[in-house]
Amino acid sequence: MKIIAVEAIPYAIPYTHPLKFASGSVESAEHILIRIWTEDGIVGTADAPPRPYTYGETQISIKNVVEEIFAPQIVGLTVFDRGAIHAIMRRTIHNQVAKGAVDIALWDAAGKYMDMPVHxxxxxxxxxxxxxxxxxxxxxxxxxxxxxxxxxxxxxxxxxxxxxxxxxxxxxxxxxxxxxxxxxxxxxxxxxxxxxxxxxxxxxxxxxxxxxxxxxxxxxxxxxxxxxxxxxxxxxxxxxxxxxxxxxxxxxxxxxxxxxxxxxxxxxxxxxxxxxxxxxxxxxxxxxxxxxxxxxxxxxxxxxxxxxxxxxxxxxxxxxxxxxxxxxxxxxxxxxxxxxxxxxARPEPGVGAHIDEEKLAKYRSDN
Ligand SMILES: [Mg+2]
Structure with a gap:
């Protein structure tokens, strides 16, 4: 159950139809995939979409706050230490989307441990x-x-x-x-x-x-x-x-x-x-x-x-x-x-978001 690593992987997938709305527009999904790895090989997964015009977060800011500030304090705790992990994240203000994705990844991993769908x-x-x-x-x-x-x-x-x-x-x-x-x-x-x-x-x-x-x-x-x-x-x-x-x-x-x-x-x-x-x-x-x-x-x-x-x-x-x-x-x-x-919703344990590793390799922008 112990967390051994927290990854924040930037990737970009283009939109076929850019969406326009009053506060902004999007042409490409430049998001961050959050992965929380445990000592038993169970991985919690979540997606973090940067929306600077709403929350002020960017792809780089989400990656940095997760990897530089949250991860060093979270590693060593377990995926069931959600309250403690939230207390750690609360010490950094704002960064709602980064915190939300870490939370969902924790739930995903917890569901897998309990062999239960998270819904x-x-x-x-x-x-x-x-x-x-x-x-x-x-x-x-x-x-x-x-x-x-x-x-x-x-x-x-x-x-x-x-x-x-x-x-x-x-x-x-x-x-x-x-x-x-x-x-x-x-x-x-x-x-x-x-x-x-x-x-x-x-x-x-x-x-x-x-x-x-x-x-x-x-x-x-x-x-x-x-x-x-x-x-x-x-x-x-x-x-x-x-x-x-x-x-x-x-x-x-x-x-x-x-x-x-x-x-x-x-x-x-x-x-x-x-x-x-x-x-x-x-x-x-x-x-x-x-x-x-x-x-x-x-x-x-x-x-x-x-x-x-x-x-x-x-x-x-x-x-x-x-x-x-x-x-x-x-x-x-x-x-x-x-x-x-x-x-x-998916009936399998966790949230059920299985990642296609080939696609991740193709779209990730940090290699
Ligand atoms: Mg709205």
Missing amino acids: SLLGGWTSSLRVSHMLGFKPAEELLDEAQRFGEEYGITTFKLKVGRRPIDLDIDAVHVLRDGLDDHVEIYLDANRGWTANEALEVLRRTEGTGLTLLEEPCDAKEMMSRRRLVEKAAIPIVGDESVPTAGDASRELLSGGCNAICIKTARSGFTEATEILGLCTGLGVDVTMGNQIDTQVGSLATVTFGAAHEATARRAAELSNFLDMEDDLLAEPLKIVDGRIS
Whole structure:
């Protein structure tokens, strides 16, 4: 059980379709694969996606904080010393994604030791999640084509539309084109990635009334407190905190101050341990959660499925799991499949993210 090494391997896999949104864009998945090696040959694996425009972390910063600061203090402990390892990581502030990946790798290794799938260890609510597909910035007709194609090809019936553009009419038109073109049972919700002001968001909600939107995520900067609170009070749908709530403490602050009334959980930044804390906070206070995507690889998406399938509240809504379809390739040996609009957690011990060593050798950027 003793940890003998912690690896942080940089790699790059190009996207076939770069994704554009209000706070940035991605052209290539330049991520870090975290591997925690034990004396018995069991390896815990997780993916860390650097998102400098949200958390300030880069590929190099994640590699360095894991290998230079965390690893020397973690080696010698066991994969079940999670509390002690978190105490070590807390002594370095920020670095959410690096810490989240270490946490998931620890859970993966622990599951393998216990010969149990991690989604069962975490809660075992169900074994698969409905998939929500994210639609990035495109002309409205192209968005509709994409949504229809994903409906036909994968059975997906929930779409998150990336908004936050100016003039706001661009996004309002896109909502109406999607609503008019898609079947009534198809769910549409919005994520503005802080692109608007709170008052612009209110205007968008007013002008999309009757379209059945179900959620509005991170409409504006959460620091815009008074107007954001007014938006949360006046909106007929939940206002979801995402970038404003990377930690359980942030989620408490935003929920209690009226900055949002639903929370997006992302295992890429919270790991499974802090995601569990955030989820408990939300179910305790009676607010909805969504399972978000950090433009994850298949390795990362499998972690989201593992956590989301474990709990009733996280399995209730469709989870954002399809971004990996825009990547040329992946490190996962057995690809994730969307069947009838759902992705399943893996039944084998751990998280089930077996890495294809040949692909890792091909895409790693440190050799
Ligand atoms: Mg978001």
